[in-house]
Amino acid sequence: MIYTGINLGIIASAIIIILGVSQNISVGILLMACWLLFVIISLTKGYSIKSIFEMSILGGRKSFVVVEILLLIGAVTGAWMVSGTIPGIVYYSLHFIQPNTFILLTFIICCAVSFLLGSATGTASVVGLPLIIIARGGDVNLNIAAGAIIAGVYFGDRCSPMSSSAALVANLTDTNLFQNIRNMLYSSLAPFILSLGFYYELSRLNPLKVGNNNLPQEILRTFKIEYLVLIPIVVILVLSFRKISIKYSMFLSVFAAFVIAVIVQGYPPLEVMKDILFGFKLNSHSFLQNILAGGGVISMVKACVIVFIACCLAGILEGINAFDGIKNVLHSKKPTGPLLYGITAMLSTLTAALGCSQSIAVVMTNQIMKDCYLQENYRFALDIENSCILTSALIPWNVAALLCTTTLGVSLYGFIPYAFYLYSFPMVYFLSFFFKFKEKIKKTNPDHNFNGIYPR
Numbered sequence: 001m002i003y004t005g006i007n008l009g010i011i012a013s014a015i016i017i018i019l020g021v022s023q024n025i026s027v028g029i030l031l032m033a034c035w036l037l038f039v040i041i042s043l044t045k046g047y048s049i050k051s052i053f054e055m056s057i058l059g060g061r062k063s064f065v066v067v068e069i070l071l072l073i074g075a076v077t078g079a080w081m082v083s084g085t086i087p088g089i090v091y092y093s094l095h096f097i098q099p100n101t102f103i104l105l106t107f108i109i110c111c112a113v114s115f116l117l118g119s120a121t122g123t124a125s126v127v128g129l130p131l132i133i134i135a136r137g138g139d140v141n142l143n144i145a146a147g148a149i150i151a152g153v154y155f156g157d158r159c160s161p162m163s164s165s166a167a168l169v170a171n172l173t174d175t176n177l178f179q180n181i182r183n184m185l186y187s188s189l190a191p192f193i194l195s196l197g198f199y200y201e202l203s204r205l206n207p208l209k210v211g212n213n214n215l216p217q218e219i220l221r222t223f224k225i226e227y228l229v230l231i232p233i234v235v236i237l238v239l240s241f242r243k244i245s246i247k248y249s250m251f252l253s254v255f256a257a258f259v260i261a262v263i264v265q266g267y268p269p270l271e272v273m274k275d276i277l278f279g280f281k282l283n284s285h286s287f288l289q290n291i292l293a294g295g296g297v298i299s300m301v302k303a304c305v306i307v308f309i310a311c312c313l314a315g316i317l318e319g320i321n322a323f324d325g326i327k328n329v330l331h332s333k334k335p336t337g338p339l340l341y342g343i344t345a346m347l348s349t350l351t352a353a354l355g356c357s358q359s360i361a362v363v364m365t366n367q368i369m370k371d372c373y374l375q376e377n378y379r380f381a382l383d384i385e386n387s388c389i390l391t392s393a394l395i396p397w398n399v400a401a402l403l404c405t406t407t408l409g410v411s412l413y414g415f416i417p418y419a420f421y422l423y424s425f426p427m428v429y430f431l432s433f434f435f436k437f438k439e440k441i442k443k444t445n446p447d448h449n450f451n452g453i454y455p456r
Contacts, residue, residue, distance in 0.1 A: 006322050009041045014355060021413065027397040028302070029311045029377050032355070034079045052316065059315015063308045066357075066399050069121060070300040070307065072250040073407050074279075076125055077295025079257035079345070080232055081280035084265050088229040088291055089130040090137070091219045099208040102140060103148050104199040105129050107260040107421070110152025111192075116159035117240045119402065120393070122249075124407045126233055128153060137215045137291045138208035146410040147418025148199055150393055153404060155192075156423060158378045158389045159184040165358060165389050172366045173381040180381050187386060187432070191425040198420040218288050224264055232257040294409050303406040307399055310356030317354055318364075320411060327368045328333045335372060338433035341383050344369050345426050348388030350393075358392040360401040386429045 013034040020030040035056070042052045080086045097105060114123040128149040130283050135145035157163055159181050166184075170177040219225060232253040239249040254276065254430070261272045276280075279296030283290045317323075325348070335343050347368060352361035365388055373380040392400040396412040416423075 005044060006320065007325055009037055010322065010350070012037060014350075017353065021396065027412065028306045031306065031313055031397060033130050034354075035309060035316065038313065038320070038322075039101045042316060047267075049318065051319070055315045056312040057315070059318065060308050060312040061062045062315070062357075062360075063304075063311035065381060065405070066307050066311075068247055068302045069126055069250075070303050070403065070406065071297050072247060072254070073121065073125055073403070074295055074297040074300035075276050076232075076250050076257075077129065077299075077407070078276040078278075078280050078297070079254045079261070079272075081131075081292060081295055081296075082265065082267055082275040083232060083257035083261040084225060084229040085253055085257055085260070086133060086221045087128050087230045088225050089127075089233065090133050090292075091216055091225050093130060093134060093285070094216050097134065097208065099138070101200070101203045102135070102138070102202040102208040103144060103206060104196065105203075105441030106122045106135075106145060107148040107152045107195065107199045110149050111155040114156025115155070115160045115277065116165035117237070118156055118166075119240065119246055120150075120157035121403045121407070122236065122240060122246055123153040123156065124149065124404045125250075128404070128408055130408065133291055133328070140206050140208055142410050143414035144202055144206055144418045146405065146408055146415035148202070149408065150401070150404045151417055151419040154393045154400075155188075158385055159188065165362065166385070168359060168362055169381050169384050169389070172362065172385070173370075173377045174379050175381045179378065180385070183378065183382050184385050187382060187429060188425070190432075191421060191428045192427070194424055195421040198424075202321040202325045202418070215288075215291075219292075222282065222288055222292075224266075226264070228264055229260055231260060254416055268274060293309065300406060303402055306397060307356075310397060310399070314355040314357065314360050318360075322354075323351070323364060323368050330372055331370065338430060340372060341387075341430060341433060342373075344383045345387040345391070345430070348384065349391045350389050352392040352398050352400075353395050355393075356398050358389060358398065361388040361392055389425055390425055394419060394422050402421035 006373060014035055014399065016037070017030050020033075021027070039052055042055075043049070052100075055058050077086075107305075109127055110123055113121060113127050117123055117126070131149060132142065132145055135142055157165055159176065161181060167177060167181065169175075170180050186307055223229075235253045236249045240246070257273055258269075258276070261267045261275075262269055275296065277297050279294050279299050281293050330343065344365065348361055348365040351364040351368075352358065355361050362384060365384055370380065392398045394403070394416055395401055396405070396416075402412070405415065
């Protein structure tokens with residue numbers, strides 16, 4: 001069979017990545033090994049070296065937008081550090097955060113901001129980074145804090161009216177965005193409530209230890225904290241509400257932070273530029289040296305390389321139609337009911353792992369599964385939103401996870417057990433197919449034809 005080699009390659013790639021991750025081998029090296037494997041497979045299928053190279057470059061070019069954002073995130077982090085923006089957010093936040101509910105508040109804050117911004121990356125930068133710094137200063141397990149943050153930022157990335165992924169799904173499935181949002185909010189009630197309980201318990205077991213350090217006082221001794229230092233974050237928030245591209249928002253925020261660092265904090269312009277490029281580091285001897293540090297454009301180079309290799313691999317997979325064999329089998333079997341969602345969830349996770357991008361996973365899943373849904377467009381849209389939009393953020397080498405972990409400066413893998421909302425959601429949603437919710441939904445909107453959101 002023509003697809004046997006490709007299917008074996010997909011299985012082998014999964015094994016390479018899983019075993020490599022378990023041995024702490026660099027994700028970039030693992031993806032390069034998978035790329036070389038599919039180069040060999042493509043050669044055996046009759047593709048020339050030139051065509052394989054062109055497929056790789058075509059895929060690699062798709063990484064440039066993400067690379068730009070990654071580099072800007074590095075610049076934003078460095079600029080916000082030296083300008084006092086992040087120290088200011090941390091200082092003001094410590095006045096109302098309760099130690100015994102820190103993890104729970106972290107999740108709720110990230111959910112709220114991500115719903116307003118519609119961007120996981122923007123939310124991770126705006127509130128996620130200050131929260132992870134508070135966690136570091138308060139001796140909270142960083143993996144737990146990162147799990148709550150990443151789970152929260154993808155709450156809004158999934159169902160915000162401003163979310164690009166929600167718009168992409170609506171466009172591909174030919175559905176109404178706002179009807180999709182209503183369906184998504186309804187289906188998120190149970191997982192969200194369960195997550196509140198999960199993060200409350202984690203908060204109780206891992207309280208913020210603010211009494212054991214002088215973090216607020218040390219921040220005041222090191223930085224000039226006044227409301228002006230919050231201008232860079234206001235720039236991003238306002239421009240995001242105005243639907244200005246996140247790239248332009250970040251650039252203008254960096255510029256605002258540069259001016260504040262020079263005028264308010266009194267740093268020389270060349271030193272500020274150095275911190276933006278190479279990362280911020282305090283010169284004074286203070287325990288803040290290990291808490292308020294990092295960022296910089298250069299810090300993102302490794303992540304940029306991983307994204308580029310991932311997109312090169314996705315380019316080959318797309319070019320050789322790697323998933324056509326799976327598509328043909330599914331169309332012949334015609335799965336229905338809970339099995340249909342189960343297959344969509346597993347397939348979307350596979351495409352998210354091999355395509356290494358949330359968007360690529362959505363597009364591939366749509367191409368493979370759309371004929372299986374027999375015009376049930378709204379159910380198809382909801383199934384995609386409740387699978388690869390969330391599971392992409394659980395795959396360490398996927399851009400969805402990589403952007404957040406790199407921004408927060410945390411482990412690529414350690415957050416996964418604590419991102420409860422992301423992995424509990426698909427399980428709860430799958431179980432919901434065993435209950436008849438269709439009539440309940442119709443009662444909330446009797447004039448709308450829900451087009452079979454729940455199983456026949």
